[in-house]
Amino acid sequence: MSPTDSADRTYDELVAEAAAVDVSGWDFSWLDGRATEARPSWGYQRLLHQRFTTTESVLDLQTGGGEVTAGAAPLPRTTVATESWRPNLAVATDTLGPLGGRVVEAPDEGPLPFEDAAFELVIARHPVVTPWAEVARVLRPGGAFVSQQVGPDSARELSEWFVGPWPDGPQARDPEVVRAAATAAGLDVVDLRLERLPMEFFDVGAVVYILRKCVWWVPDFDIARYDDRLRAMDAHIRQHGSFLAHSSRFLIEAHKG
Template structure:
């Protein structure tokens, strides 16, 4: 006859079962969430991130109101651009990911902004000196020579970029130490590249911002959406690490990471 489990053993088994059920439920929520577009409002209550003090969307709207021809590169779902109250007579946005193209088209076309499918590789599909304002929020790649080419003399590139080692606490939790990648996107390097393309850097500001992640559903959502953080991410591939993070959050509270951002303004002489 099998021995009767002790009360403590039964309690441990029930605890393990409850943890597994809660983990599986959160994984399911994060897996089924819609990750199209560049709107992170789904994370409300699940994760928070500080915002830079310079209020990029507000400054962008003001500049769009003064421009005659604008280009927003890698617009995502168009959510940030759509916050502007007024657009110039010629307003264009580019995007490469089909779900984002569809979303940006629905959001921006009624506002008079043309959305152009573009592979985010040079050349930009526009004539030289076509725009007096080129903008971008969190571009994955920055082709400075092309930005300089499509800007008119006196025109401005105004953007908020992701900085070096952004969210690396989260990235390295899954990938391990990434010492060589930590230098990428450094604002000094980007300013040098802008100058090499013939632009004058007139403003460069940096910020480090606290991120708090409250559950593993938010982690799954983020890694499905920001696909370059953990390339090839799937729940199946990283299930053990996801469970480790779930248990860490349950034990110690929110997982804390830090994003880095820089605001850059560069002008074509």
């Protein structure tokens, strides 16, 4: 769908369509032509592909639907992924299973159901929380943790449209806070990079879809509850062509001595 096609449809049509879409997994292809987000310069999936060629065992934490790791195939000989949200478990198994991966249920904050020093590489894309002590435990000596994470103030403009101004102050997703946590777990941070990137939404349906999928941006999101703000968003997009927000991403690599 193009922005022009969206402009020809009513608010109710766009919202109803977005409300009916399956939002399990981490495949965002439904947004093609309806929203864009610039990608970080380091190319996380490309980095994984490069690492996989020299790695025998990898643990993918909080895999979602497994799409990101699958896109970096071929997978290492031993590839295991964890996921805590049950609707995603089946999706991830269908995605990674045919490629030789195994998916297990595990809580985001740990503990992880694996032996000490079980993996050469641990990866995580946009983890809800990083269980640093568990990461250090399951890594082999000389192993690496490579993760792309959501940084501070990500999608702030979008969230504030619905819930009002965010409070100022320290944020848990500050890269330096994360560096300190990794160091406290006994890991050596060898790379830490932060980028802030534009994201545009070209119709209100795209906004509904993303708020249903990324529930932490507006935790109490409900179409009826936020009908007035959604209609205001629809009017804004029709007037200006899009709604502009910014994502925040950082890359961290930490090694176990």
